[in-house]
Amino acid sequence: MVQLAMENEIKEYTVTIYTENQIGLLAQITNVFTRHGLSIWSLSAGATSMEGIHNITIVTAGPEKKVKESVQQIEKRVDVIKAFYYTADKIVYRELCLYKVSTPALLEFGDSEALLNRYHARIVEMNKIFTVIQKTGYSDETARLHDELKNVGVLQFVRSGRIAVSRAEQEPVFKFLRKREKERNQQLNK
Amino acid sequence: MITGSEALWQALIDEGVKTVFGYPGGQIMPVYDSLCKYRDRVRHILVRHEQGAIHAAQGFARVKGEPGVVIVTSGPGATNVITGVADAMTDSTPVVVITGQVPSAALGTDAFQEADVIGLTAPISKWNYQIRSADEVTWAIARAFYIARTGRPGPVVLDFTKDAQVGLTDYHFEPCNFIRSYIPDPKISEQAVSKAVALLDEAERPFVVFGQGILLGHAEDELKAFLEKGDIPAGSTLLGLSALPSDFPLYRGMIGMHGNIAPNLMTNACDLLIAVGMRFDDRVTGTVSTYARQAKVIHIDIDTSEIGKIIPVTTGIRGDAKKVLALLTERMQPRKHPEWNTAFDRCDTVEKERVIDPEVHPSDGLLRMGEVVDCVAAASGGNAVIVTDVGQNQMMGARYSRFRQTRSFISSGGLGTMGFGLPAAIGAKVGAPDRPVCLFVGDGGIQMTLQELGTIMQEGVGVKIVLLNNNWLGNVRQWQELFFGCRFSETRMLNPDYAMIATAYGIRCATVTDRRELDAALETMFADDQPFLLDVHVLEEGMVMPMVPPGKGIHEIMITESEWYS
Numbered sequence: 001m002v003q004l005a006m007e008n009e010i011k012e013y014t015v016t017i018y019t020e021n022q023i024g025l026l027a028q029i030t031n032v033f034t035r036h037g038l039s040i041w042s043l044s045a046g047a048t049s050m051e052g053i054h055n056i057t058i059v060t061a062g063p064e065k066k067v068k069e070s071v072q073q074i075e076k077r078v079d080v081i082k083a084f085y086y087t088a089d090k091i092v093y094r095e096l097c098l099y100k101v102s103t104p105a106l107l108e109f110g111d112s113e114a115l116l117n118r119y120h121a122r123i124v125e126m127n128k129i130f131t132v133i134q135k136t137g138y139s140d141e142t143a144r145l146h147d148e149l150k151n152v153g154v155l156q157f158v159r160s161g162r163i164a165v166s167r168a169e170q171e172p173v174f175k176f177l178r179k180r181e182k183e184r185n186q187q188l189n190k
Numbered sequence: 191m192i193t194g195s196e197a198l199w200q201a202l203i204d205e206g207v208k209t210v211f212g213y214p215g216g217q218i219m220p221v222y223d224s225l226c227k228y229r230d231r232v233r234h235i236l237v238r239h240e241q242g243a244i245h246a247a248q249g250f251a252r253v254k255g256e257p258g259v260v261i262v263t264s265g266p267g268a269t270n271v272i273t274g275v276a277d278a279m280t281d282s283t284p285v286v287v288i289t290g291q292v293p294s295a296a297l298g299t300d301a302f303q304e305a306d307v308i309g310l311t312a313p314i315s316k317w318n319y320q321i322r323s324a325d326e327v328t329w330a331i332a333r334a335f336y337i338a339r340t341g342r343p344g345p346v347v348l349d350f351t352k353d354a355q356v357g358l359t360d361y362h363f364e365p366c367n368f369i370r371s372y373i374p375d376p377k378i379s380e381q382a383v384s385k386a387v388a389l390l391d392e393a394e395r396p397f398v399v400f401g402q403g404i405l406l407g408h409a410e411d412e413l414k415a416f417l418e419k420g421d422i423p424a425g426s427t428l429l430g431l432s433a434l435p436s437d438f439p440l441y442r443g444m445i446g447m448h449g450n451i452a453p454n455l456m457t458n459a460c461d462l463l464i465a466v467g468m469r470f471d472d473r474v475t476g477t478v479s480t481y482a483r484q485a486k487v488i489h490i491d492i493d494t495s496e497i498g499k500i501i502p503v504t505t506g507i508r509g510d511a512k513k514v515l516a517l518l519t520e521r522m523q524p525r526k527h528p529e530w531n532t533a534f535d536r537c538d539t540v541e542k543e544r545v546i547d548p549e550v551h552p553s554d555g556l557l558r559m560g561e562v563v564d565c566v567a568a569a570s571g572g573n574a575v576i577v578t579d580v581g582q583n584q585m586m587g588a589r590y591s592r593f594r595q596t597r598s599f600i601s602s603g604g605l606g607t608m609g610f611g612l613p614a615a616i617g618a619k620v621g622a623p624d625r626p627v628c629l630f631v632g633d634g635g636i637q638m639t640l641q642e643l644g645t646i647m648q649e650g651v652g653v654k655i656v657l658l659n660n661n662w663l664g665n666v667r668q669w670q671e672l673f674f675g676c677r678f679s680e681t682r683m684l685n686p687d688y689a690m691i692a693t694a695y696g697i698r699c700a701t702v703t704d705r706r707e708l709d710a711a712l713e714t715m716f717a718d719d720q721p722f723l724l725d726v727h728v729l730e731e732g733m734v735m736p737m738v739p740p741g742k743g744i745h746e747i748m749i750t751e752s753e754w755y756s
Contacts, residue, residue, distance in 0.1 A: 020371055023320070024308050031313045072495035078317045078337055079372040178372040187368045 005058065009065045012041075014091055014164050015071060017056040018048070018081040018173045029056060029074050036070045038062045042095070044161030050177070059162050076125050082173045086166060093164035097142040098124075099133040099149055100156035109152045119145045130155060191358040194324030196223040198288070198350070199232065201331035204363040207234045207259050209250065209620055211243040214256050215263025216303055218290030218356040222261075235620060235649055238641035242613040244274025245639070247285045249617030252600045253575055255408070257284040257338045258617060264290040265303030268349075269310065273607055275345045276314040281429060282406060282603030284343035286334045287311075291751065294322045295354040305348040316344030324357035328364070336366035342493040343372030343406055344361060376492070378509040383517050385505045386488045389462055390522045393486075395530045397424045397460035399453070399474075402429035402603075403467010403491065404601055409512035410498055410596050413466070414438065416519045416620050421527045423534055425453030427468045428584075429603045432593035436572070442534050446474040448585040448734050451545075451747055451755055452537035458745040459533070466490045467511045470500035480743035484682065490514045537755075544749045545735050556729040557705055559583065559658045563590035566656060569712040574626040574654075575600065575618050579611030579635030581665035583658045585734040587630035609638025615653045616645055626716060628654040633685050634663045643695040643723075652719040660730045661685055668733045673740070692723040699723040 019025050026045060033040055041059040048055045061069065067085050075083040077090075087169055101124060104111050116122065121135035133149070139159070146157055192200070198221060199466070199692050212234060214222040225234060237243040240262045247258025262271055268289040278285045292301040302609045311318050321330050327350075334346040352571070390396065404413050410433050417424050417440045425445040426433065434441045443450030445457065457463065463485040463502040468474070475481040478500060486504040489497050490511060497506035548562035563586050572594045577602040593599065600618055602610040615629035636657055646653055663681040670678050692699035698710045698720060708726070715722045736755065737748045747755040 024312060024318075028312045029311065035313070068493070069499060076493065076495050078369065078372045177370065184368050186371065 008065075010061055010063060011087060012059065012061045013064075013067045013085045013087060014093060014162060015060060015067070015074075015083065015085045016164060016166070017058070017074060017083045018056050019056065020079040020081065021052050021054055022079040025077070026056065029058075029080070030076055032070050032073050033058070033060060034050040036062075036066050038066060038070060038109055042159075042161040044163055057161060057163055058072045082176055084166070085170070086164070091164040091166050093138075094136045094161050095139055095142060095162050096160040097135050097145075098156075098158050099135070099146065099154055100130050101133065101149060101154055103128055103150045105152045112152070115148060121145060191356065192361050193220065193224065194321070194357050195220040195355045196227065196357060197229040197324060197327040197359055197361050198331065198355075199224055200361055201328045201363055202259065203228065203231050205331060205335045205365075206256070207232065209235065210259040210261055211235045211237055211246045211250070211617065212261035213237055213240050213267060215267045215290060217264035217292055217352050218261060218267070218350070218355075220352065221288070221290070221350070234261075235616075235645065237613065238644045239639065240270035240326050241273055241609065242616070242639055242642040242645060244271040244278070244285065244287065245607075245610050245613035246617030246620070246642075246645075247287075248274060248278055248281075248283045248610075249577060249600050249614030250621040251284050251617075251630060252614075253597055253618040253621040255337055255406075255597065257286050257343075260285060260287045262287070262289055263303065264292060264307070265305045267303075268305055268307045268308050272314070273312060273605075275311055275347060277602050277605040277607045278345035278611065279316065281320055281343065281602065282343050282402060284338040285345045286331075286338050287345060287347045289347065289349050290355075291320065291349045291351045295353070296474070297351070307347065311347040314345075315347045315639075318347040318349065320349040320351065321354045324352050324359035326352050327354065327359065328362065328397055332364060332366040333369070333647060336369070337372070341372070374492075375510055376494070376508045378514055378517065382505050382507045383514070383521065386507060386518060387521045389488060389504065390420060390464075390518065393462035395460045395483075395527070396420060396462040396464060397453075397456055398422050398424035398464045398466065399427065399429045399457070399468055400424060400433060400466045401427040401468025403511045404430055404433040405494070405597055407467060407511035409510075409515055410434070410466070410671075412512050412515035412519065416515045416738055419519050419524050420522060421525050421531065422464070423453075423456070423531055425449065425457070427471070427474055427603070428588055428601060429599075431588060431591075432596055432598035435594050436592040438530070444588060445744075446471075447476070447617065447738050448731075448736065450538070450589075450591065451541045451736055451749075452534040452748060454738065454744045455537055455755070456534060458484065458743070460485050462486050464488045464489065464490070465501070466515065467492070469496045475500065476738045476742055476744040476746070480745070523639045540749070540755065541736065544753075549735075550594065557708065557726060559586040559660075559701070559704075559728050559732050560590045562656065562658060562708065562726050562728065563587055563630060565618045565708055565712055567592045569709070569716050570626055570628060574598070574628040575622055575627045577601070577611055577615040577618050577627060579629070579631040580606045580608045581631040581632050581635060581663070582660075582668065582734050583611075583630040583635070583664075584730065585665075586658065589734075607633040611635055612639045612653075612655070613642045613645075615655070616649075616651050619651045619653050620649075626654060626719075627652070628656060630656050630658060631660060632664060633657065633659045633683055636688075640691070643692065643697060646697060646721045647695045650721070652721050654715055655721075655723045657688060657723065657725045658728050659685065659688070660728050660732060662730060664732065665734070667731075671733070672737075688723060688725040697721045701725045701727070703727040
C-alpha cells in the first residue's frame with residue numbers, strides 16, 4: 001500500500017527530450033502528454049550544440065508512473081533520440097523573466113536599485129516611457145520580484161519555459177549518439 | 191530524370207512490392223497515370239472504399255509478414271483510411287499508406303480536398319512524413335518500409351504533395367537500414383537473461399502467455415523448443431493464435447475474456463508467468479489488481495514501453511522474441527512438471543462438457559455459431575487462413591477454429607473494428623493465393639464494408655465468406671442480456687436477402703437454415719477456389735461462453751448465463 005501511495009503521489013517533473021529536427025514532432029510529443037492527462041506547465045524548445053538536434057524541455061506534474069509511461073512513449077517515436085525525466089533535485093534549472101514597468105514610476109519608487117540587487121535582476125532597456133527588467137531564477141523568486149514590483153506597477157510580465165541541465169557529469173545523449181555513430185559505421189562496413 | 195510519381199513506383203518495386211490496394215482521386219492522379227508504365231510489375235487492386243484498401247492491406251501484411259501498401263487520394267481518401275491506420279497501430283501491422291496531397295503551395299489554404307493528414311495520423315501511425323519534393327521520394331519510401339517492418343511493426347503514412355508527384359528527380363534507390371534515433375532490434379540484457387533463467391530453473395508452476403510477437407518475430411520454432419525443454423504449458427492471446435498448432439501438446443488454449451477456462455484460471459495459480467510478445471490488454475487480464483498477483487513475472491517484448499505498463503514485472507527483457515527465447519532455452523535446465531500440466535485437464539473437462547459440447551454438438555434446435563466454425567474447420571482440414579470480423583463471430587472463430595500452420599488467424603484485436611473482416615479476407619487471399627481463406631462475419635459487420643463484394647467480383651478473389659447471421663448485433667445483445675437488464679437497445683437488425691446481394695455481384699452463394707444442409711453446403715463451398723458466400727442462419731440468442739465479465743478477475747469465469755466455474 002505504501003508503494004502504491006508513492007506511485008500515485010503527484011510531483012513536479014522536468015522532462016528533457018532530444019529530437020531530430022523534424023516538422024510536426026513537437027505536436028506528437030505534446031499529444032502524448034494530452035493522452036495521459038498530464039498538463040504542460042512550461043515548455044521550451046531550441047537547437048542544441050549538436051547540428052540538427054533539438055532539445056525540448058517540458059515541466060509537468062503527475063504520478064511518476066504516468067510520467068514514466070509518457071516519457072517511454074515519447075522516446076518510442078522514431079525521430080525522438082532520447083527522453084528523460086527528473087525531479088528538481090536531479091537538475092540545475094532556470095527560467096528567464098522580463099518585467100516591463102513605467103520609467104517615471106520606477107524612478108519615483110526610489111529604492112529600485114537595492115530591490116534589483118537583492119533579486120540579482122538587471123535593467124536591459126530603459127527609455128523615457130518604460131524600463132525592461134530581466135531576471136533569471138526559480139519561479140518562486142521571479143514571482144516574489146513580480147509581487148514587489150507591483151508597487152511600481154508592472155505593465156507587462158513574461159516568463160520563459162524552464163531550461164535545465166542534469167547533475168550527471170555528461171548528458172547521456174552524447175554517449176548514446178557516439179555509440180550509434182559506431183553502430184552506423186559497423187552497419188556500413190558489413 | 192523521372193517524375194516523383196515514377197520514382198514512387200520504381201522505389202516500391204525496389205522494395206519488393208508486387209501488390210498495392212488503392213483508389214484514385216484528384217490529388218493522386220499523376221501516380222495513377224504513371225502506374226500505366228508499371229502494370230507489368232505491380233498489381234493494383236481497386237477497392238470500393240478506401241477503408242477497404244487499408245483493411246485489405248492489413249490482411250495481406252498479416253498473412254505474408256510483409257508490409258501492405260495502400261494508395262489513396264487526399265482529403266476524404268485519406269480520412270477514410272484512418273480507422274485502418276489506427277487498427278494497424280494497435281495490432282502492430284506493417285502497412286505503408288501513400289496519400290495524395292494538394293500542391294505544397296496550396297497547403298494550409300483549405301484547398302479543395304485538403305486535409306491535415308500529417309496532423310490527423312501522427313498519433314495513430316508509427317511514423318509519417320510529407321513528401322514535398324520529387325527528390326525526397328526514394329528516401330521517404332526506403333525509410334517508410336524500414337520503419338513499418340522492423341522492431342514492433344506498424345503503419346507509416348506518406349503524404350505526397352501533387353507538385354512532388356509531377357516534379358523531376360534523378361532516380362537512385364538506397365535501402366534504409368539505419369536510423370540513429372530508432373533501435374528496432376535492441377541488444378538483449380545479459381543481466382535480465384540470467385535473472386530470467388534463475389527464475390525458470392526455480393519455478394514449479396511456470397506458465398507462458400504469448401501474443402502476436404511470436405508471429406511477427408518468426409519465433410514459432412523457438413517458442414516450441416522453449417516450452418518443450420521447460421515442459422511449460424502455454425496460452426495464446428487472440429492475435430497469437432496459430433503461432434502454435436492447435437494440437438501442440440503444451441498448448442492449452444486461448445486466454446482472455448472468452449478464452450479457455452484452463453489457461454485463464456492457471457494464470458492465477460502459476461508461480462512464474464512468462465509473457466512473450468504480448469501487451470496485457472484489458473481483454474486478456476480482466477481486473478488488473480487481481481491478475482497473476484501470486485506469480486513472479488518475466489515479460490519479453492521488443493517494445494520497452496510495454497514492459498511494466500500494465501503488469502509489474504520481476505524481470506523485463508527487451509528484445510526480439512526469437513533471440514530471447516533461443517537464449518533462455520539454451521541456458522535453462524530441462525524440467526518436467528507432470529502434476530502442474532495435469533492440473534489444466536480438469537478445467538478442460540468441465541469446459542468440454544459444459545460449454546464446448548453443447549455449442550459444437552447440440553442435439554437439436556437451431557444451428558449454433560460454434561458448430562458452424564467447427565464444421566468449417568473439419569471441411570477445410572484445418573488448412574484455411576481464418577479471417578474474422580469483430581464480435582461473436584470473432585470469438586467463435588477464434589475458439590473453434592483449428593490451426594496447423596502459422597499466420598492462419600487474422601482479426602482486428604486491439605481496436606475491434608467492425609467491417610474489418612471482408613476487406614481483410616480479400617487482402618489475405620491475395621497474399622496467400624494457394625491457401626483457402628475463410629471469413630467468419632456477422633450480419634452487422636458485413637454491412638459495414640459490404641461494398642467490397644465488388645472488389646471480389648472484379649478481381650476474382652476466391653474468399654469463402656461464412657456469414658453467421660443471427661439478425662442481431664450479437665455481442666452487444668449478449669452484454670445487454672447479461673449486464674443491461676435485457677434492454678435490447680438498437681441491436682435488432684432487419685437484414686436484406688444476402689443471397690440476392692451475392693448473386694447481384696456474381697458471387698455464388700447458399701443459404702443454410704438447417705443443420706442437415708450444412709456439411710453439403712461446405713463441401714460445395716470448398717470444392718473450388720472461387721468466391722462464395724454462405725449465409726448461415728444461426729440461433730438468434732446464441733452467446734459466447736465462457737466469459738470473464740467486465741470488472742471481474744481472470745479467475746471469475748461464467749460458463750453459462752447463470753453459472754460460474756467453480
